[in-house]
Amino acid sequence: MILFILRRIALLIPTILGITIVAFGFVRVLPGDPVLLMAGERGLSEERYAEMLKQFGYDQPIWRQYLDYLGDLLRGDFGNSIVTKKPVLTEFFALFPATVELAFCAIVIAILVGIPAGVFAASRRGKLVDQVLMGTALVGYSMPIFWWGLLLIIVFSGNLGWTPVSGRISLLYYFPAHTGFMLIDSLLSGEKGAFLSALHHLILPSIVLATVPLAVIARQTRSAMLEVLGEDYVRTARAKGMSPGRVIGVHALRNAMIPVITVIGLSVGTLLAGAILTETIFSWPGIGKWMVDSISRRDYPVVQGGLLLIAVVVMVVNLIVDTTYGLINPRIRH
Amino acid sequence: MTDIPQNDVASAEEAAPMHAAVERRALAEFWFYFSENRGAVLGLAVFLTLIVVAILAPVIAPYGPNVQDRNALLVPPFWQEGGSTAFLLGTDAVGRDMLSRLIYGARFSLFIGLVVVSIALAGGVTLGLISGYVGGVVDTIIMRVMDVILAFPSLLLALVLVAILGPGLMNAMIAIAIVLQPHFVRLTRASVLNEAGRDYVTSARVAGASPFYLMTRTILPNCLGPVIVQATLSFSNAILDAAALGFLGMGAQPPTPEWGTMLAEAREFILRAWWVVTFPGLAILITVLAINLMGDGLRDALDPKLKRS
Numbered sequence: 001m002i003l004f005i006l007r008r009i010a011l012l013i014p015t016i017l018g019i020t021i022v023a024f025g026f027v028r029v030l031p032g033d034p035v036l037l038m039a040g041e042r043g044l045s046e047e048r049y050a051e052m053l054k055q056f057g058y059d060q061p062i063w064r065q066y067l068d069y070l071g072d073l074l075r076g077d078f079g080n081s082i083v084t085k086k087p088v089l090t091e092f093f094a095l096f097p098a099t100v101e102l103a104f105c106a107i108v109i110a111i112l113v114g115i116p117a118g119v120f121a122a123s124r125r126g127k128l129v130d131q132v133l134m135g136t137a138l139v140g141y142s143m144p145i146f147w148w149g150l151l152l153i154i155v156f157s158g159n160l161g162w163t164p165v166s167g168r169i170s171l172l173y174y175f176p177a178h179t180g181f182m183l184i185d186s187l188l189s190g191e192k193g194a195f196l197s198a199l200h201h202l203i204l205p206s207i208v209l210a211t212v213p214l215a216v217i218a219r220q221t222r223s224a225m226l227e228v229l230g231e232d233y234v235r236t237a238r239a240k241g242m243s244p245g246r247v248i249g250v251h252a253l254r255n256a257m258i259p260v261i262t263v264i265g266l267s268v269g270t271l272l273a274g275a276i277l278t279e280t281i282f283s284w285p286g287i288g289k290w291m292v293d294s295i296s297r298r299d300y301p302v303v304q305g306g307l308l309l310i311a312v313v314v315m316v317v318n319l320i321v322d323t324t325y326g327l328i329n330p331r332i333r334h
Numbered sequence: 335m336t337d338i339p340q341n342d343v344a345s346a347e348e349a350a351p352m353h354a355a356v357e358r359r360a361l362a363e364f365w366f367y368f369s370e371n372r373g374a375v376l377g378l379a380v381f382l383t384l385i386v387v388a389i390l391a392p393v394i395a396p397y398g399p400n401v402q403d404r405n406a407l408l409v410p411p412f413w414q415e416g417g418s419t420a421f422l423l424g425t426d427a428v429g430r431d432m433l434s435r436l437i438y439g440a441r442f443s444l445f446i447g448l449v450v451v452s453i454a455l456a457g458g459v460t461l462g463l464i465s466g467y468v469g470g471v472v473d474t475i476i477m478r479v480m481d482v483i484l485a486f487p488s489l490l491l492a493l494v495l496v497a498i499l500g501p502g503l504m505n506a507m508i509a510i511a512i513v514l515q516p517h518f519v520r521l522t523r524a525s526v527l528n529e530a531g532r533d534y535v536t537s538a539r540v541a542g543a544s545p546f547y548l549m550t551r552t553i554l555p556n557c558l559g560p561v562i563v564q565a566t567l568s569f570s571n572a573i574l575d576a577a578a579l580g581f582l583g584m585g586a587q588p589p590t591p592e593w594g595t596m597l598a599e600a601r602e603f604i605l606r607a608w609w610v611v612t613f614p615g616l617a618i619l620i621t622v623l624a625i626n627l628m629g630d631g632l633r634d635a636l637d638p639k640l641k642r643s
Contacts, residue, residue, distance in 0.1 A: 029498055273489035
């Protein structure tokens with residue numbers, strides 16, 4: 001098992017190097033002089049320009065610059081934001097919990113609704129329920145989520161007034177952030193109503209972000225179930241006189257789970273891409289909104305660092321999924 | 335589809351009429367399986383309607399896409415109080431007719447889908463063929479580059495690419511095509527690896543077919559099934575991503591009547607004028623849904639394994 005994980009990590013190294021080349025290249029291929037870009041509109045004196053050129057290493061040959069960049073990364077130096085002057089890594093870790101909290105709630109919703117929906121549809125194959133469920137899933141899969149979010153705001157925040165329009169918690173509450181996860185921090189704070197307020201703020205963004213993964217999980221569960229339900233061992237179980245619930249829930253579902261877990265793992269990328277839109281709509285202070293804001297502010301060190309960090313997060317999660325996969329299905333390890 | 339026998343190189347011309355008959359039969363078989371899926375037929379009908387609407391936009395649309403009526407700002411749709419039949423779906427904040435803009439918007443969405451898929455398909459299939467057929471170092475390099483592209487969340491990479499290239503519809507399309515391309519490369523490569531060892535390929539090679547002929551005429555037609563399905567999926571993804579980029583202000587720029595861009599402009603009126611927000615999104619959803627319905631039907635019709643069951 002350890003060998004399996006190590007081999008997986010070794011396979012990631014070329015990709016990680018590729019990612020650093022993309023992140024490194026990103027600033028180099030931007031139109032215009034990087035130093036002038038950083039100086040902004042005020043411009044620079046000639047001496048200061050030469051000084052900055054040297055400071056950032058732009059007077060070195062390109063391969064040298066890349067190696068220096070790699071060295072910086074290994075020392076944990078991802079550069080500083082032009083706007084806030086803070087280290088990119090610090091900003092990332094300050095905002096990351098907000099995205100994780102949102103993405104976690106979204107994937108929980110997607111799994112809790114998606115898998116039962118898929119199983120139910122498969123067990124009623126071709127019936128009206130199946131068609132309605134799968135039709136709904138296809139609508140969810142086709143959904144432009146930025147519009148879906150706006151619609152939910154119109155209905156639930158505008159017309160019904162049930163949920164807040166933006167942010168993570170009501171301004172009435174203030175407490176120290178221990179974990180960065182608002183749900184946990186609000187509980188720890190002991191302030192009355194804080195937890196409910198946080199939950200209130202979380203619900204619409206989670207639903208929006210869950211929509212596409214939910215549809216994908218439901219569709220995948222259904223087709224995996226259908227495939228498994230045709231297998232001999234399922235027929236045997238049925239012939240032995242087992243209850244349909246037990247056949248579906250125990251014999252079929254466990255074997256159908258492998259492709260479903262793959263899809264859940266793959267949806268991490270979808271979630272982070274979706275977070276860009278969801279966080280922008282709901283002014284959710286996570287890394288998705290951070291990236292969009294940085295791109296429009298031309299805060300290139302942040303874009304560069306964020307791009308790299310997000311790609312690494314996706315890869316690590318995929319590695320974890322691959323490993324779980326190996327645990328569930330020993331055949332894959334070899 | 336996959337059953338079409340490959341004529342060998344020498345007798346290719348004599349066999350042309352027979353080949354045509356086989357193709358007709360394959361097409362008939364394809365339509366038989368495709369039309370069994372009612373959703374797919376519905377999707378096709380909607381898609382064809384959209385194409386007609388897009389082509390005939392100047393004829394159908396009651397107004398030009400950018401014509402402003404200063405006396406009719408944020409007029410609601412005709413069935414609501416204050417609405418008028420002069421503007422069936424109402425007007426936006428600067429008095430442009432929503433319906434006309436939506437009709438012209440169909441042009442952009444279909445155009446985006448077509449261009450993006452063409453670029454991604456041409457590039458991806460070529461790279462996949464080379465990667466699978468040549469193998470070795472070339473294969474490793476191509477596949478590692480694709481892995482790197484796939485490591486980034488697609489929308490994020492597209493956003494960053496647009497930031498490099500500069501906001502605009504053309505650059506957004508290029509960025510999305512780059513992001514979607516690896517899927518085609520992987521699919522084509524896998525099919526090529528699968529097909530390259532088959533007898534019909536060997537016999538064509540023995541008959542003296544050149545590597546180029548083998549790649550493009552012998553192997554490629556037999557790999558097309560999954561690629562076509564992927565193309566429909568990419569078509570809808572391209573429309574969604576382009577709309578998302580437009581919504582984030584990095585795609586088509588105002589006053590272009592692109593649906594995502596329209597949504598971005600409408601955001602500030604979200605709680606005052608529901609129609610400026612609702613209709614463009616609905617248009618995106620209907621288009622994407624129609625294409626995905628078609629994609630499901632195509633998959634059923636082109637997947638030999640599902641067909642026989």
